[in-house]
Amino acid sequence: MYNLGLVTIVIIAANVMMSFKGFSDRGFFEKYKFNVGSIKAGEQIRMLSSGFLHADVTHLLFNMFTLYFFAGSVVSVLGSFKFIVIYFASLIFGNLLSLYFHKDEPWYSAIGASGAVTGILYAAILLQPDMSLYMFFIPIPIPGYVFGIGYLLYSIYGMKNKVGNIGHDAHFGGAIGGYVVTLIMMPSLFQTDLGYIALLAIPIVILFVLHKTGKLN
Structure with missing residues (x-):
């Protein structure tokens, strides 16, 4: 049975309220967005608050719909508290x-819940690796682990080639966070789904190797 959980509703509501406040109040938006220079100057609250701001209604809806579709899988298996921790x-x-990759760019800014939402998506894939995802432009179901690997590989491509006005590094970091924390919370997955765990680790290893060899930039 799908269990969205009250906590998910609260998080979605918080995103909606803060995002709409940011839409109408530019000062509020600028004060709480992710900005490398400001964070390095001591405004660490931006590390958290930026995840509840969005560029526009489309950006907000995309993230919240994605969260809505995958949150129930995590809440049903791990419960609300562990869901919050992963988020x-x-x-x-x-x-x-993002801060690490843009540490020498004080002007770099970003907003959005994408990192948190991607972490929940990857937690859901780990917990239910045989799930199938349906994309509106692909007429056949895609296995969750295939989507996960493909998404992270695309994120690496986006980071390397600076594709679009998208925080690919935040997406990738969120996925790693969801991956690691879920495995810490449910180590039994190493006995039941070791193959899927190894497959989902491939893009992470690739990112590490590219960074170490200086080929990411």
Whole structure:
């Protein structure tokens, strides 16, 4: 049975309220968005608050619909508290990776719940690796683990080639956060789904190797 959980509704409501506040109040938006220079100057609250701001209604709806579709899988298996831990750990980890890759760009800014939402998506894939995803432009179901691997590989491509006005590094960091925290919370997956765990680790290893060899930039 699909269990969205009250906590998910609260998180979606918080995203909606803060995002609409940001839409109408530019000062509020600028004060709480992710900005490398401001964070390095001591405004760490932006590491958290930026995850509840969005560029526009389309950006907000995409993230919240994605969260809606995958949150229930995580809440049903791990419960609301662990869901919250994964959500916020993924949000912070995504922003930490962005901060790391853009540490010498004080002007770099970003907003959105994508890192947190991607972490929940990857947690759901780990917990239910045989799930199938339906994309509106692909007429056949896609296995969850195939989507996960493909998405992270695309994120690496986006980071390397600076594709679009998208925080690919935050997406990737959020996915890693969801992946790691879920495995810490449910180590039994190493006995039941080791093959899927190994497959989902491939893009993470590729990112590490590319970074170490200087081929990511």
